[in-house]
Amino acid sequence: xxxxxxxxxxxxxxxxxxxxxxxxxxxxxxxxxxxxxxxxxxxxxxxxxxxxxxxxxxxxxxxxxxxxxxxxxxxxxxxxxxxxxxxxxxxxxxxxxxxxxxxxxxxxxxxxxxxxxxxxxxxxxxxxxxxxxxxxxxxxxxxxxxxxxxxxxxxxxxxxxxxxxxxxxxxxxxxxxxxxxxxxxxxxxxxxxxxxxxxxxxxxxxxxxxxxxxxxxxxxxxxxxxxxxxxxxxxxxxxxxxxxxxxxxxxxxxxxxxxxxxxxxxxxxxxxxxxxxxxxxxxxxxxxxxxxxxxxxxxxxxxxxxxxxxxxxxxxxxxxxxxxxxxxxxxxxxxxxxxxxxxxxxxxxxxxxxxxxxxxxxxxxxxxxxxxxxxxxxxxxxxxxxxxxxxxxxxxxxxxxxxxxxxxxxxxxxxxxxxxxxxxxxxxxxxxxxxxxxxxxxxxxxxxxxxxxxxxxxxxxxxxxxxxxxxxxxxxxxxxxxxxxxxxxxxxxxxxxxxxxxxxxxxxxxxxxxxxxxxxxxxxxxxxxx
Numbered sequence: 001x002x003x004x005x006x007x008x009x010x011x012x013x014x015x016x017x018x019x020x021x022x023x024x025x026x027x028x029x030x031x032x033x034x035x036x037x038x039x040x041x042x043x044x045x046x047x048x049x050x051x052x053x054x055x056x057x058x059x060x061x062x063x064x065x066x067x068x069x070x071x072x073x074x075x076x077x078x079x080x081x082x083x084x085x086x087x088x089x090x091x092x093x094x095x096x097x098x099x100x101x102x103x104x105x106x107x108x109x110x111x112x113x114x115x116x117x118x119x120x121x122x123x124x125x126x127x128x129x130x131x132x133x134x135x136x137x138x139x140x141x142x143x144x145x146x147x148x149x150x151x152x153x154x155x156x157x158x159x160x161x162x163x164x165x166x167x168x169x170x171x172x173x174x175x176x177x178x179x180x181x182x183x184x185x186x187x188x189x190x191x192x193x194x195x196x197x198x199x200x201x202x203x204x205x206x207x208x209x210x211x212x213x214x215x216x217x218x219x220x221x222x223x224x225x226x227x228x229x230x231x232x233x234x235x236x237x238x239x240x241x242x243x244x245x246x247x248x249x250x251x252x253x254x255x256x257x258x259x260x261x262x263x264x265x266x267x268x269x270x271x272x273x274x275x276x277x278x279x280x281x282x283x284x285x286x287x288x289x290x291x292x293x294x295x296x297x298x299x300x301x302x303x304x305x306x307x308x309x310x311x312x313x314x315x316x317x318x319x320x321x322x323x324x325x326x327x328x329x330x331x332x333x334x335x336x337x338x339x340x341x342x343x344x345x346x347x348x349x350x351x352x353x354x355x356x357x358x359x360x361x362x363x364x365x366x367x368x369x370x371x372x373x374x375x376x377x378x379x380x381x382x383x384x385x386x387x388x389x390x391x392x393x394x395x396x397x398x399x400x401x402x403x404x405x406x407x408x409x410x411x412x413x414x415x416x417x418x419x420x421x422x423x424x425x426x427x428x429x430x431x432x433x434x435x436x437x438x439x440x441x442x443x444x445x446x447x448x449x450x451x452x453x454x455x456x457x458x459x460x461x462x463x464x465x466x467x468x469x470x471x472x473x474x475x476x477x478x479x480x481x482x483x484x485x486x487x488x489x490x491x492x493x494x495x496x497x498x499x500x501x502x503x504x505x506x507x508x509x510x511x512x513x514x515x516x517x518x519x520x521x522x523x524x525x526x527x528x529x530x
Contacts, residue, residue: 012050016042021050098158106156106164109149113171116145120178138179146172218314222247222284226276227315230288244294244315246285246301248275249308251321256283258326259304262353265389266300267292303353325353335364343373350380358384359392366399378403385413393417397431401438408439415444422450430462437465449473456488464495471497478504487519494523502527 009026018038150168157164230243270289305322349361508520
């Protein structure tokens with residue numbers, strides 16, 4: 001339709017009175033409107049509608065458009081005018097401050113390199129954690145750590161990467177140089193078919209001094225002064241005992257006291273036995289007051305590792321210690337009875353050189369069901385009961401009660417352990433007594449009788465388990481001046497007595513003490529009812 005307008009059109013108008021500009025819809029064309037600024041009324045027609053002509057770059061020649069150019073003006077700068085020069089913008093890292101993460105990473109990188117360098121210096125000696133590591137492996141380790149450290153150092157210094165790289169290269173060179181100057185102990189290669197034994201002083205490898213006096217050379221080699229002193233002391237006393245030296249090589253310092261306790265316990269050496277440090281991290285363990293021969297001691301020392309040399313002329317045994325056997329097994333498997341490896345791992349712990357580990361294994365097995373390895377574990381437990389120096393007989397007896405099918409097999413060793421406790425004045429193990437009772441070991445009666453005399457209330461119940469055989473011994477204490485012992489004797493006769501106990505009990509039935517009288521009457525009644 002002619003004259004129709006598009007309602008969506010926007011018209012730019014200007015008030016003819018105040019010259020204020022407005023934008024209105026196209027549907028107001030040819031209509032009267034009121035100015036919002038001066039309140040004058042006017043009609044929207046071509047006189048008030050503003051028209052702007054579109055143009056493209058280059059159509060108008062005006063200086064105002066030169067400010068929007070993207071390329072430099074072709075015209076040269078006026079003479080004497082200095083133009084502005086802007087620095088090249090490379091990366092935002094050069095403008096922003098270094099982040100804390102990068103700084104921490106650089107510190108960690110340098111710290112790792114320093115730690116490995118210190119390990120190369122202080123842990124490469126004999127007995128150190130890197131003492132047995134070959135040079136090639138040290139270089140590989142150092143190369144990896146230095147590469148990582150240099151990368152972290154460069155990453156932590158974005159504004160000075162070249163300097164950081166140079167510092168990293170210097171640290172790398174220093175760390176990789178250390179292994180060449182500080183080396184571990186030289187390990188002689190094993191000769192095929194060669195077995196440890198006596199060293200032949202006529203070997204061409206021996207020096208002239210060693211050939212002239214091989215004994216003195218050996219003593220000087222092992223620094224046997226403490227051993228010589230003990231050997232001379234024992235020889236002067238005429239005790240018939242000996243002193244031996246176990247020269248321990250490749251042993252870690254943390255294992256020396258475990259080895260000391262093991263050797264003293266197994267050889268039954270004197271309490272004055274002591275390890276003496278030697279060069280290259282070695283130790284000379286002097287065992288004194290030993291009643292065994294050198295061969296038996298060598299068999300015991302062989303459990304520590306590999307026997308390298310035996311010198312009977314000076315009483316020295318050289319052993320290279322296997323430190324792997326001192327490592328603990330996985331704790332989660334050792335304590336989890338549902339784990340398939342529970343029984344095998346605890347069985348291996350029973351033969352450990354460390355008695356603390358053995359004790360923990362015994363305690364774990366005491367609460368386990370003897371479903372597998374019963375015969376093997378029982379055998380190991382019996383061997384432990386027979387060993388001297390065991391300080392956990394109560395736990396051991398408790399475990400044997402669970403695992404041993406025939407408690408009588410432990411009778412002799414259990415009785416010996418109980419007698420040792422009584423002789424030493426220690427608190428007797430109740431589980432040992434129960435183990436002897438289960439095995440019906442009549443030889444234990446005197447020992448249990450001694451315990452009963454010292455503490456009637458505690459041992460009365462166990463003593464009564466032996467039956468009528470204890471009646472003569474109990475009757476001897478029926479009129480004891482100790483009231484607890486007398487009352488316990490009456491109770492024991494009531495449980496185990498025969499007709500032979502009726503006359504003595506009858507005399508007590510007329511006692512002025514009402515408690516003794518009642519106990520005697522009860523005992524007489526119990527004997528007659530049997």
